Amino acid sequence: MANIIKTLKGTKDILPQDVNMWQFVEQKAQKIFSSYGFKEIRTPIIEITELFSRGVGDTTDIVNKEMYTFEKSDRSITLRPENTAGVVRSYIENGMSRLSAPVKLWYKGPMFRYERPQAGRQRQFHQVGVEMFGLKQPTADAEVILMAVNFLKSLGLNDLDVEINSLGCPNCRSEFKEKLKKAIKPYLKDLCEDCQNRFEKNPLRLLDCKVEDCQKIFAKPEIQDVLTSDFLCEECSEHYTELKLYLDRMGVKYTENKLLVRGLDYYTRTVFEIKSNNLGSQNAVCGGGRYDGLVSQLGGDETPAIGFAMGMERLISLIEKKEPKKLDCYIVSNFPADTFILAEELRSFGFNVEFDLANKKFAKQLEKASKVAKYAVILGEDEILKHEVSIKNLETGTQITVRREDLPKNIKQ
């Protein structure tokens, strides 16, 4: 056992006994997102590195220190750390701006980030997400948030907190950033190391620092005044107000969190996050927002867009474990040639069927059947001669013998 090969750090096998949970989430995603007119898209897992440095943002941790990047044929290639950039690339490359707006897309698949694993965080992890292109109206924001909430409800997750905020547009946001920096600057040297970094890189992130001394400084009135000031320009403010109106009318419960700042550079105006109290410190199951500047930044026409991503591992850890399904039938017989034929017949009716390929004893076969199947179909010498089969319901123990052609209608799927 010493030299067996193991999965890489931060990666996991999804074993057969857990696959049904994944399928459950994927099927719900397919069903709910389709019901809003979203179409699935599958983009490559590897992309040119530039896509992410330009799309996700040079200053983000994701691009700076978390990407799996390698050189191949003089090109720098990267395993996707998220999928918005890839979907935007595809939208532009395939001329989807010529389709009638909105263009609604959803995806699922693995993402890769070189990080230290912890609860709810893997190096290879999986997301389901959606992107909607071409609509600047807050109705789009409302539909996307509503759909996220309904998707989570369909998984049986009802007690999650939805938080929303508006970051404003590039104009009003940069004004706000300057004001904030001006207010904090006098105290800069007293802040923790992380905060000092954030001050330059992303001043909005300063707000959620957990260090007590930093919090004390941020609590000062002159900083609080800036924080609570309404910095949104008229248009952004209207957009945000209208979104809240729709959410209220739809009965979506949310809290406004002025400190909510998504970590990726591309977000504008609406940002939102959906959190659970049962996940440990990585408590967001969903994060998303509007990114009106990204399509043009990646070389497409000016196109407003909004989307979200959810972490599948986090979702699955919150939903109740489901028992894997049993086989419909296990055929018990010591006549393999006849059993092959019977098994194929049953399979053609849509049943899941297995039988013993090792010619084990009758009792052993029945024991196996009771563990893996709902029915044991017994095909012995007597049955073969009379052109019959015996069907044993393994839960109730009752057994009947029927003519062979009547077998399918005596099995409940």
Added chain:
RNA sequence: GCGUCUGUCGUCAAGCGGUUAAGACCUCGGAUUGUGGUUCCGAUAUGCAUGGGUUCGAAUCCCAUCAGACGCCCCA
């Protein structure tokens, strides 16, 4: 990249310087060559993450490495 804790069979574990390395589950075989899920027997770690060290003696103590869990940063 930093911090804390943890690594004994496929799984869950006892052991805490001298044991033949408990036990349970799973798996396999038998009691039981056409009737299972109950029961009863039996099999399955020359091995304690890996590599060094301390010791007469190490799964037990020390160091390093690797891996896992959780937290920080950041994010889904």
